[in-house]
Amino acid sequence: MRVYVPMDSAAKALGAEAVVAALQAAARDAGVTLELVRTGTRGMIWLEPLVEVEINGVRHGYGPAAPEDAGAILDGTSERALGPVEDLDWMARQTRLTFARVGVIDPLSLQDYAALGGLVGLRRALGMTGAGIVEEVTTSGLRGRGGAGFPTGIKWKTVHDAQAPQKYIVCNADEGDSGTFADRMLMEGDPFTLIEGMVIAALGVGATRGYVYLRSEYPDAIRVMRRAVEIARKQRVLGADVLGSGRVFDMEIRVGAGAYVCGEETSLLNSLEGKRGVVRAKPPLPALEGFLGRPTVVNNVISLATVPVIFEKGAQHYADFGLGRSRGTVTLQIAGNVARGGLFETAFGITLGEVVEGLAGGTASGRPVKAVQVGGPLGAYLPASKFDAPLGYEELDAKGGLLGHAGLVVFDDTADMLSMARFAMEFCAIESCGKCTPCRIGAVRGVETIDRIRQGDGAAVPLLRDLCETMKDGSLCALGGLTPLPVESVLDHFADEALPRREAAE
Amino acid sequence: MSPPLPDTDEIDAIIAPHRNAEGPLLPMLHAVQDAFGHIPETAHRVIAEALNISRAELHGVISFYHDFRSQPAGRHVLKICRAEACQAMGGAALADATLKRLGLDWHGTTRNGAVTVEPVYCLGLCACAPAAMLDDRVLGRVDDARMTSLLAEAGA
Ligand SMILES: Cc1cc2nc3c(=O)[nH]c(=O)nc-3n(C[C@H](O)[C@H](O)[C@H](O)COP(=O)(O)O)c2cc1C
Ligand code: SF4
């Protein structure tokens, strides 16, 4: 009897290991042989631990499973039965391109990977020139999923055109934004996709070495990625002779050390070099002078992990999805106070309201939604009046929002918005790299000023506004430069509750 | 009782595999901290010499990162997520109650040396918040009852 249970850390955090132990015991008692496959998660986190039992080649779901459900799951009588997993509304409505295999395969089986389209893209890329590879990525319309939405093809072209004895591919797996977990889920659930994407990037720009800078807060992802790199090396996907082509590429997993700012690409490069993770002024661009001063592609996990499917299915196939200048799919991460949280991959263009009310099913508490923070700690808090905003880079920007890494954190009506604004400043103060005064000192002043507002001092409101302007104007990177965004969004959209009465009325 | 201080040879052996890495310092620091639970003074000279950097420079790097400690932590490290998605699910109240119960501030260690409590800003468990991590073990939808049993298990 073949049974699938995720080993994704969200599933573990909800008790997957205890369920596995109970399934094994129940199988022993019932005298059935259990063929247990550990997978990534499908992304329906409210159903985790989600056990899947294969019946006549179809995977039937049971979840959320508790250890005491094990016996009934195995004999098919469990009340946790959900039916075929692929038919569940959440799954059926998605366009899974980047996440096609996540939750489906054993993440560390290169065989399973290859059986479901893995390595097809790489084989195709091996027959192309570097310039052809870069062109393909440009045609796909892929933009950086790490936050800034910079066109990936243009970045690759810069590195491709640079002359240097050594070039690098660096994967940004620092995923520090609250409300985001797509990188983690992909690395734990389908690590070979990221590896394949990095190899294709390397072939495209002429790099022979790569690094994944992975945050230390993700011990499970670190283990899976390290293991996957060893396997890929052994099977010659990596190394001195990539798939027998004579081409060279190898890579290593490096672990961060708990600094949010190290997700910023130049700070990340300093950290990777063994320095303080201080942000570098640009220019020079990392594409020209990156790791150890060499031309370097720095891309987010999801950007790189999307490359294989672009080469497998063709750039145009990918570009045909989407809205405006946001081509392809967005990997939404739905989090916080939601009835149904998890990962949902769909074409750009779905509205915020459809996500929060439709997919997420409102709040977990059952109370009304008050605000959604989109795009991590540097993203705005949007009220329900903005729910018609389509999720695309430009479209959300026009509504005063920031798509960022596409995490959405939902708050119910008990949320204290002024304290969320305060937290934004506090977080900036804690995580500032210290290079610019408006960020380093401004954020501390921001906390103090919000405390004055909290005590009813209306005169502090214009001071906070000024401070936000100063931070926006005088910060080198988006940590200091965008922290004002959530703060101002609270002043703009939640003035009634956040400000002393007289100020709110103005 | 703290374990005997590591000697130079031991540290040399721990950092040796990383000597030829590009950007070897963070891997070395992680390796030392994995072995000793912190970065002991004795490691400073060894690492600075191996990489030909000044001790001031090394100190600057170590102090920049939240992960590296100069003193050993308790036997277990409990990280509680303070970030937004966890706040949306009562994470702040959970953290406050936990600290209060242990009589600690953030980064503090219980008097019996069992548990150090650290803040963390997102564990990627934002769809099953509030989240925490006890050593390397991830925990989702943590409530007071769950926290109580975790602390008991850790001997706090
Ligand atoms: C403070 C700060 C934190 C960031 N954190 C991340 C991160 O955790 N992951 C990421 O991919 N990009 C992060 N970025 C964006 C990177 O600087 C960079 O734009 C990205 O890695 C480029 O890859 P992409 O084009 O594939 O998105 C951050 C930026 C800033 C300013
Ligand atoms: S804005 Fe803040 S984090 Fe960014 S470079 Fe300046 S001081 Fe560093």
Ligand code: FES
């Ligand atoms: S915000 Fe707490 S786990 Fe992400």
